Amino acid sequence: MDCKITLIPGDGIGPEIVREAVKVLDAVGKKYEHHFTYEKILMGGCSIDAYGVPLTDEAIAVAKASDAVLLGAVGGNVGNSKWYDVAPNLRPEAGLLKIRKELELFANIRPAYLYNELKDACPLKQEVIGDGFDMVIMRELTGGLYFGERHTEEVNGVITATDTLTYNEEEIRRIAIKGFEIAMKRRKKLTSVDKANVLDSSRLWRKVVKEVAKDYPEVEVSDMLVDNCAMQLVMNPGQFDVILTENMFGDILSDEASMITGSIGMLSSASLGKTKLGLYEPSHGSAPDIAGKDIANPIATILSAAMMLRYSLDLDKEADAIEAAVAQVLKEGYRTVDIMADGMQQCSTTKMGDLIAERV
Ligand SMILES: NC(=O)C1=CN([C@@H]2O[C@H](COP(=O)(O)OP(=O)(O)OC[C@H]3O[C@@H](n4cnc5c(N)ncnc54)[C@H](O)[C@@H]3O)[C@@H](O)[C@H]2O)C=CC1
Ligand SMILES: CC(C)CC(=O)C(=O)O
Ligand SMILES: [Mg+2]
Secondary structure (H helix, E strand, C coil), rough: CEEEEEEEEEEHHHHHHHHHHHHHHHHHHHCCCCCEEECCCCCCHHHHHCCCCCCCCCHHHHHCCEEEEEECCCCCCCCCCHHHHCCHHHCCHHHHHHHHHHHCCCCCEEEECCCCHHHHHHCCCHHCCCCEEEEEEEECCHHHHHCCCCEEECCCCCCEEEEECCCCCCHHHHHHHHHHHHHHHCCCEEEEEEECCCCCHHHHHHHHHHHHHCCCCCEEEEEEEHHHHHHHHHHHHCCCCEECCCCCHHHHHHHHHHHHHHCHHCCEEEEEECCCCECCCCCCCCCCCHHHCCCCCCCHHHHHHHHHHHHHHCCCHHHHHHHHHHHHHHCCCCCCCCHHHCCCCCCCCHHHHHHHHHHC
């Protein structure tokens, strides 16, 4: 099969982790006789440096013309980088928000799974983890605070900054349907997370989720307030199967859930819309603090590439091969520094990619 993949290495550790994912994809291509062709585009700080904007129209056109998009991460040191002293739509992350919106990728699937071999890397006690941790966060991705109107103004010497959080019922309905569909393929349990004790948008969220739930009577549904959910995730993570939530809550809760899997370097993601064209990226950012050191964990990006094979390219057994290779390498005791434990063999970003590609 011929597949056209757009690569967005981005900033910071992005180029290092995408390079390793491509290594693994090439191993899959060789084994199963697929021809993956790659076209790189710039997005984020690197695009600002080259073109003055975080994402050009030409780059979006390349992504739209491909079968799938694989992203590393964008952004720099937010407190200390020339990229941030400009209008919001010219900052690196604006490129990411723009491509999500342009491709209408409203559903962000973030599977949080603790490998048996990584129980040592999980900061929670064994009795809290119990039989393990295996859940999915279904995060709305093109609405809410990150896409609302925003401005900063100064009146009588006082600066006021405003962000707005808006959802309409159609936006909620389509992500709720995705959440229930995925719950049906799993343990049929869905927790809808909101802040309905305060926010109007959350009250609408609850109402629409209740309506959608009627079409999925087999799914056990409950509502939970987001602050409680943040606490429940570390107190009793095993209670969750699918968390369905809005954009910012999902962003924050997924970083929290990542630590239960051992490291944010383990959490993959798929961003999907109405068509097959999806965007696949690790849940973490560009990690400027470790960029260029060859120590970043590439597994989240490699597992995102597996999701790309499964969801955009319908290559299920090839995706299984990547996931099995990751499990095998962890079983053999290889670890990047973020998941390192006593008695294990520490390896670099490059070495981890080599090992996973070899096992494929
Ligand atoms: N999807 C994207 O492109 C995202 C971009 N960002 C951007 O990334 C930049 C850095 O943001 P931070 O808040 O520092 O979040 P971050 O996720 O980049 O890093 C947080 C911490 O996790 C570590 N970390 C992240 N990925 C890792 C990996 N693969 N292996 C080992 N350790 C890893 C980092 O070293 C850091 O200590 C910012 O400019 C932010 O806006 C943040 C999140 C997502
Ligand atoms: C630009 C941000 C919303 C990126 C991020 O933190 C994420 O998608 O997880
Ligand atoms: Mg995030």
